[in-house]
Amino acid sequence: MIKKPFQMMILVLILLMAACSNSAKPTDVTNEEGASENTEEGSTDVIKIGFISDATGLASSQGKPEMDTAEYLEAKINEDGGINGKKVKLIKYDSESDETSAVLGMKKLINQNVSIVVGGTITGSSLAILEIAQKEKVPYISLAAGSEIVKPVKEYVFKVVHNSDLMIEQTLKSLNENNIQKVAWMNINDAYGEDGYKHFKEMAPDYGVEIIAEEIFEGSDTSVIPQLSKIKLKKPDAIVVWTRPPSGSVVSKDFKQLGFNIPLVHSYGMANQAYLDQAGAIANGNLLASGKILISENLPDSDPQKKIIEDFIKDHKEKLGYPPTNFSGYSYDGIMLGIEAIKNVGTDRNAIRDYIENNIKDFVGITGVFNITPEDHSGLSLDSIVMIEVKDGNWALYNK
Known part of the structure; x- marks a missing residue:
């Protein structure tokens, strides 16, 4: 059995060590x-x-x-x-x-x-x-x-x-210019997805666009084939998806697997390298509204942001x-x-x-x-937004 004096000595040592530890102020806490x-x-x-x-x-x-x-x-x-x-x-x-x-x-x-x-x-x-x-x-x-x-x-x-409403406006302008009138809408089940849906639903009629199907998914989903299968039955002219990687990459892969032959339009949450890495060649042809950094080489010298x-x-x-x-x-x-x-x-x-x-x-x-x-x-204003597409595994200015 450990004697009480020795027990007290150990307790004192522990308390002293704790006090020293708490009084120390490291140069970089994490x-x-x-x-x-x-x-x-x-x-x-x-x-x-x-x-x-x-x-x-x-x-x-x-x-x-x-x-x-x-x-x-x-x-x-x-x-x-x-x-x-x-x-x-x-x-x-x-x-x-x-x-x-x-x-x-x-x-x-x-x-x-x-x-x-x-x-x-x-x-x-x-x-x-x-x-x-x-x-x-x-x-x-x-x-x-x-x-x-x-x-x-x-x-x-x-x-x-x-703001999402600016990006939605640019997306709707592009749909209208390409005579796309009936779309299916998909969004991630969070505040970002809900915000995009709210603005798209409010603004779509102003651009002659009708939402004929609506689906949601979770950010952690590894498949959205059930949602896309229901959308395919509605025969939309395009699908608009409001999310970010990795779920957006899942949508692109399942979209390709189901053999859709219509435009897939993503949100600006997908405008990063992770999307290109995750989706690979499957991403080719996908569209999205974005800032100008991904296609800066296409900007005219007169653009104030180029330099x-x-x-x-x-x-x-x-x-x-x-x-x-x-x-x-x-x-x-x-x-x-x-x-x-x-x-x-x-x-x-x-x-x-x-x-x-x-x-x-x-x-x-x-x-x-x-x-x-x-x-x-x-x-920020609409003139800081462009439509881009994935072309040969990289970003390119969308001119259609």
């Missing part, structure tokens, strides 16, 4: 998935910006490029002298494609006194995060698509992604070893908008919010030219 958190909280020479993305999980084909771009930008900005001579620290958090994790990340970032938060890969996460941003009066720039993120306008919430996009592509390839996608561009635009505000008004949260709302005019980004107003917290 969450479970390796997203870094800042430790230079007391320094006035460090500007802290929060960043949240789905670097892992179902939405990682979008969130991982966003996180990679954030890390690359942090290094580049500091190499260039930081902001007004001060070092920039991006406190990064992986929300793991989970809304609860996104909320937890937002609370952690606010507790570390960040000046602004950028992120929220998917619509559901952004909607959850923005509630906290509003309550705590922290300026927040979303990287997600759903129009309801900024409609109606919320005082502290902005976004750098085209910044081409410079970004070149630098991104050199630093990260792969070409950027729309999602890389969202990350770039969100961070650079925040930096533009901090550069001009400092780190006060209310001053940053006011600057973004009133002073972001003709701000040329990767996603578009931003003109943010008190009535429009996105600031």
Whole structure:
């Protein structure tokens, strides 16, 4: 039997070790998935910006490029002298494609006194995060698509992604121009899919388009043959699908397997390399509305976005070893908008919010030219969107 004095000695040692562990402040704390958190909280020479993305999980084909771009930008900005001579620290958090994790990340970032938060890969996460941003009066720039993120306008919430209604409008214009009148609609069963469906249903009659079939699916589904089989019986002129990889790739494969000979039109959630990798040659001929980054070589020299996009592509390839996608561009635009505000008004949260709302005019980004107003917290227009197709396993401008 162990004697009591020896037991007490062990207990004291354990308590001392725990106290030492808790008082230590490591230079780089990480969450479970390796997203870094800042430790230079007391320094006035460090500007802290929060960043949240789905670097892992179902939405990682979008969130991982966003996180990679954030890390690359942090290094580049500091190499260039930081902001007004001060070092920039991006406190990064992986929300793991989970809304609860996104909320937890937002609370952690606010507790570390960040000046602004950028992120929220998917619509559901952004909607959850923005509630906290509003309550705590922290300026927040979303990287997600759903129009309801900024409609109606919320005082502290902005976004750098085209609203779904803009992308739906471009999609419907293309359908109309190609005399496609009867379509089947499919969407992922989440906030992004529901937002797309709402706008498509509202706007379709304005373009002479009728929805003759509607189907939903889960993001984790490995087959949508039952839904597509029902659609085939309705004989639509085209199928429009509102989702992201990997479920969009599943739709493309099953669409091909069932022998459809009509256009398959995806959403801009599919505008990334993961789709091309997952679907392969099956993706050829598929269409989608997108920002311009995927077809920058086709832009005229007069396009105000061409130079910044081409410079970004070149630098991104050199630093990260792969070409950027729309999602890389969202990350770039969100961070650079925040930096533009901090550069001009400092780190006060209310001053940053006011600057973004009133002073972001003709701000040329990767996603578009931003003109943010008190009535429009996105600031993008239809002229920043193009129709693209998959051709020979790559992206190409769609001219039909």
